[in-house]
Amino acid sequence: MRRIVRRGDSWEDEADMLRAMAESSAKGEVLVTAAGALVLAGGVVMGALHAPHAVAMSVRWVGVLLMMVFAWRRKSLTPWIFVAMVAGAELGFDAPHVAVQLRVLSDIFLRLIRTIVAPLIVATLIVGIAGHGDLKSVGRMGLKALVYFEVVTTLALAVGLVAINVTKAGVGLTVSGAAPIVSAPVATRWDEVLLHVFPENLAKSIAEGQVLQVVVFAVLFGIALATVSEAKRAPVLRLCESLSEVMFRFTNVVMYFAPVAVGAAMAYTVGNMGLGVLVNLTKLLATLYGALVVFGVCVLLPVALLFRVPVLRFLRAVAEPATIAFATSTSEAALPSAMEQMEALGVPRRIVAFVIPAGYSFNLDGSTLYLAVASIFVAQAAGMHLSLGQQVVMMLTLMLTSKGVAGVPRAMLVVLLATASQFHLPMEPIFVILGIDALMDMARTTVNVVGNCLASVVIAKWEGEFGTEPVSEVVLEGAEA
Numbered sequence: 001m002r003r004i005v006r007r008g009d010s011w012e013d014e015a016d017m018l019r020a021m022a023e024s025s026a027k028g029e030v031l032v033t034a035a036g037a038l039v040l041a042g043g044v045v046m047g048a049l050h051a052p053h054a055v056a057m058s059v060r061w062v063g064v065l066l067m068m069v070f071a072w073r074r075k076s077l078t079p080w081i082f083v084a085m086v087a088g089a090e091l092g093f094d095a096p097h098v099a100v101q102l103r104v105l106s107d108i109f110l111r112l113i114r115t116i117v118a119p120l121i122v123a124t125l126i127v128g129i130a131g132h133g134d135l136k137s138v139g140r141m142g143l144k145a146l147v148y149f150e151v152v153t154t155l156a157l158a159v160g161l162v163a164i165n166v167t168k169a170g171v172g173l174t175v176s177g178a179a180p181i182v183s184a185p186v187a188t189r190w191d192e193v194l195l196h197v198f199p200e201n202l203a204k205s206i207a208e209g210q211v212l213q214v215v216v217f218a219v220l221f222g223i224a225l226a227t228v229s230e231a232k233r234a235p236v237l238r239l240c241e242s243l244s245e246v247m248f249r250f251t252n253v254v255m256y257f258a259p260v261a262v263g264a265a266m267a268y269t270v271g272n273m274g275l276g277v278l279v280n281l282t283k284l285l286a287t288l289y290g291a292l293v294v295f296g297v298c299v300l301l302p303v304a305l306l307f308r309v310p311v312l313r314f315l316r317a318v319a320e321p322a323t324i325a326f327a328t329s330t331s332e333a334a335l336p337s338a339m340e341q342m343e344a345l346g347v348p349r350r351i352v353a354f355v356i357p358a359g360y361s362f363n364l365d366g367s368t369l370y371l372a373v374a375s376i377f378v379a380q381a382a383g384m385h386l387s388l389g390q391q392v393v394m395m396l397t398l399m400l401t402s403k404g405v406a407g408v409p410r411a412m413l414v415v416l417l418a419t420a421s422q423f424h425l426p427m428e429p430i431f432v433i434l435g436i437d438a439l440m441d442m443a444r445t446t447v448n449v450v451g452n453c454l455a456s457v458v459i460a461k462w463e464g465e466f467g468t469e470p471v472s473e474v475v476l477e478g479a480e481a
Helices: 009-048 053-074 076-096 094-131 136-165 190-197 204-207 211-227 230-255 258-273 276-306 311-328 330-344 349-362 365-381 388-401 413-424 427-433 437-461
Strands: none
Touching: 009 204, 009 427, 053 076, 053 413, 076 094, 076 136, 076 258, 076 437, 094 258, 094 349, 094 413, 094 427, 136 258, 136 276, 136 349, 136 365, 136 388, 136 437, 190 211, 211 230, 211 388, 258 276, 258 349, 258 427, 276 311, 276 365, 311 330, 311 365, 311 437, 330 437, 349 388, 365 388, 365 413, 365 427, 388 413, 413 427, 413 437, 427 437
């Protein structure tokens, strides 16, 4: 019989709601993607058959309008982003002189995203560190979890770096209008690099976009806050929690503008660079998906085998939260289902309750791999050569600045923009990435959820507590023996 864990009506109701949303959204996204492919294929076929340009263009735009009707009925943001991608590419192809003037819409979106960086990073890191109260109470399990998180995310960065340096997806992409950059940041002495990590003034660090300095401040502040008494810690922690929640909502509000920004970015990209840019985007998308598969097979699977995780049972348990994550593009939506399924699998509740939420801040495997791929793609597209040492420093910065933003769809854009500013990378290639970020977000979020679920099982195995805690069983109607 199938077993589930009863946690109270609120958890079950939320999980059921998210399952229904995921199934419905997944079907809708498949239909939208298929319709888009048919529209583009029809346009190509008509062009190959030498049909009149006006006729072919009309057929393509009728298809786009039908997709818009479908997206309107879906009342969901993700289908609108897919539709905007297709419509933007079509506009850039049919009216490039109009499309190149739409960049201002993407500029507005990216400016709004950049305003989120500092307060979001500060609030989420402080809450993540100080929210556990006395640091000693986290104990051995917390130390093991943090070690595991950092090792696995480092391997994710390494896989991403190798993948993008092998495929060189950004090479050959002619970026016009980018910020004039002669060379990569000049390497300085080790002591200057080390000194530059630490802030001298928080406001100055925020104003100058020194994200790593902001991270260092937030980490030290969180540690200090965790060491004071509960009476003094609670008000500050509530303030940070409230700020974090407000910034997540702020991000969600900004994301309502994402379809317009994505469509404008795709239109500008195609209108300015031609359809040839789609080759680089396809290579980038293939690089990310291929690297995520390699990461799963060469990192997550060996880890599971090393700790003797029952792989087939784990895959069956993680299928549902992974589906929710893929459909909604947010790890947070899959949280109730992930916790439910891992406890049913045999992970004690206290380990589930600590490892999975903590992993959402410190164990973003898919997102860190994406950031490695995307940041080097930006440098390649700009014609910049980054040495291995510069790439490693950039990856360390990405690993730190990505903590705590797993709950918001496409929040990795926040981190990518912050890092681009930190390392003087041009903004222009990010407009190119914005056009397909929704497709990339679905895959990296799925890997985030799978990685965190595996982490809870690994820590339970490491502690010798996997399958030792009795699980309350509920027999579902229609369950098969």
